[in-house]
Amino acid sequence: MVNDKKKEGINIIPLGIGDPDLTTPDLIINELINQVKISENQNYPSSKGEQDFREAVQKWYDVRFNLKLDANDEVTNLIGGKEGVANIARVFVNPGDIVLCPNPGYPVYENGATKLCDGKIHTIPLLRENDFLPDFEVIESEILKKAKLMYLNYPNNPTGAIASKKFLKEAADNAEDYNFVIVYDNPYSEFTYEDYIAPSLLQIDQNHIEINSSSKMFCMTGFRCGWAVGDKDIISGLRKVKSHTDSGCPIFIQKAVVKGLNEYKSGEKPNIVRNNMKIYEKRRDVLVKGLNDIGWNTDKPKATLYVWTHIPEGETNSMEFIKKLINEGVVLTPGTGFGTYGEGFVRFALTQPIDKIKEALERIEKILN
Ligand SMILES: Cc1ncc(COP(=O)(O)O)c(C=O)c1O
Incomplete structure (x- = not known):
């Protein structure tokens, strides 16, 4: 039409x-131009991410969320958040396994992740009367018991809803009681207005995985660079899948993103x-x-x-x-x-x-x- x-x-x-129409900051573009000229930056990257990239993500989590992560085994690079959101299902989801998918939600949770792993989608309605948050009270315990993964995404696409730390605690408590992993998809953590500061799930519970990327925070959707952080066994599984399927995000792009992340000196943007x-x-x-x-x-x-x-x-x-x-x-x-x-x-x-x-x-x- x-x-x-x-x-x-x-x-x-x-x-x-x-897709943000504003341009990537000059500081990042200039770094990219310098880094792409260096011959070793033109080689294959490591799919888990360069050491300096993982350390920059570690430092960012420290200054931004006051969280101490280990850059060696609790941080891994992604070719954009979408890749991690999809590949994490290949780590955990066997045919018939239940995946809790918010609806409305980013379509990759159902399609690129659950369906492609022959998992079973269990729809979690996000209703206006619940501020577009899942209502754990109405999910049958049999479903929660069988669930392998739950996708959560706040600040939320498409609803723009946000989640309080209280809600994140409730989600983490359910995950602990019923033994499933939360994939906290957090690409809009910096896309916030006025004085609202979005939390990280890992501030509540580090036994899960959180995915973020440079796409929205630095208006870099086309560059394809993201990261996953969290429990080291989950990260190790993701690295295994990735090491057999991709060769990582180009080194010069990782270095440009490091330049952007290093601009954070505190929780303030x-x-x-x-x-x-x-x-x-x-x-x-x-x-x-x-x-x-x-x-x-x-x-x-x-x-x-x-x-x-x-x-x-x-x-x-x-x-x-x-x-x-x-x-x-x-x-x-x-x-x-x-x-x-x-x-x-x-x-x-x-x-x-x-x-x-x-x-x-x-x-x-x-x-x-
Ligand atoms: C909720 C959500 N998750 C993940 C992504 C993936 O972003 P990227 O792969 O560019 O990091 C998007 C992009 O629009 C999104 O809206």
Whole structure:
């Protein structure tokens, strides 16, 4: 539909895909240019990550979360977070094993991880009345007993929800009682607004695995560099799978990411992160105020690149509403793109400048009227 509209000459405002439009900080780009010229940085990397990369992640966890990790066996490199989210299932999930997958959720948990390992998806609904957090009380204990992995992701894509340390403790207690591993997918830990600071699951319990990456924090989605940290046996399993499937993220990219991570001197965001987040924060404010002004009640997220909102009154189906928007040249993601519990919702990505967001609001107002 979008292509047809483009052919008709309609100028499309894409607010669908969650890929930061702002550029990677110069400090990181300049480091990359210097590092790529060094001949040993052009060789095969080690799939577990270069020593200096693992030490930079270790230091980042210390200054950012006050967590002491061992760079030798509690940190490993990833070719972006997505790779770790998928490969961790190859470590643990045998055919028929249950994996607890939040819904709506990042589709890789169900597809790239559980299904490709012939695991069994157990859907964990994220409902608005529960602030888009799982309700452990309603999950049958037989299911929890059989579960191997649970994916959790806060700040959350697509809902923008956040999790308190109290909730993380409840999740970790359940994991301990029922003996499953939590894969805490934390790529939006730095994508936060105002004074909200996102926690790490490992601050509560280090017996799990946490995945993060440079993609969102440094606007580096195309560079493909991430990391997994946590329990050394889990990390060792992930390293085994990876050592037989990939040869790691290019050394010069790891070194550029080290430069970015080293900018953190405390739990506060350094300027290279804060400057971009201020821009996204302004866009969020304009979008959410604009939607409310035209009668579409929408909450302001405290984190992430997304605004997740119920379809306007009178609309009955996410996809049908998305089609109406495309007819006016505005592209959003239907909630159902993230699972059945996304029905009735749409996701805006804050990836356009303010003037485009305002133009999108004018077009949306026309539809609502
Ligand atoms: C929830 C979630 N997890 C993981 C990723 C993967 O990010 P990357 O592979 O770029 O680190 C994304 C990217 O959009 C995401 O939204």
